[in-house]
Amino acid sequence: MDLKRFFRERGYAEEVLAKxxxxxxxxxxxxxxxxxxLVILSDDRPLLIANYAPGAVRSRERGLLAYARLAYPQKPPALALQTNGREFALLEVASGKEIAFGGPEIVPPYEKLKDFSLPPPLDSRKRLIEEKILFIQTTGG
Known part of the structure; x- marks a missing residue:
């Protein structure tokens, strides 16, 4: 699945979509x-990290949260989106809670992304935990 194309088809501008x-x-x-x-930006601030991978969507949620927090430790995005192309899970990065699950209709429009509160920076104690979780999730242990 080409996530860039997916978001462009939903009205997201090319300049807000980045690696x-x-x-x-x-x-x-x-x-x-x-x-x-993919990351969706507003004024160089990440708003949402999106990840595509085949298989069970919910089994990849925790790894995506860890990645979102580690990729932007000073300014984490508010949301993360995990998909397999059929199912979509929208996650709140600060709490780690799944806030929506379903099809592509759960993806908020770009302007709504700005309504979500951005999490605080990642502190050093939590960083080590997130690194271990991401390592385990990406390597299988």
Whole structure:
């Protein structure tokens, strides 16, 4: 699934769609590079991170939350969207709660993204936890 095309078809402007940064995790002798699919920006501030992967959507939610928090530790996005192309889960990054699940109709329009409160910066204690979660989610343990 081409997420950029998906969002453009829903009225999102090309200039707000970008590739999110790579998160590099180092645990002992293992270095893992985790890349996201798409971020939606407003004035260089991330509003939503979207990820496509085949399979069970809900099984990937926690890893996406960790990625969203680590990719933008000073200014995390308000929302994260996990999809397999048929099912979509919209998550609140601050609380980690799923706020909507269903088809593409759950994706808010761009202007509504600005209504969601942005989470605080990621503190150093939580950063280590998120790094471990993302490592486990991307490597299988």
């Amino acid at each position: 999110p940064p790579t998160v590099i995790l180092n645990f002992g002798l293992v270095t893992e590079r985790v890349e996201g699919n």
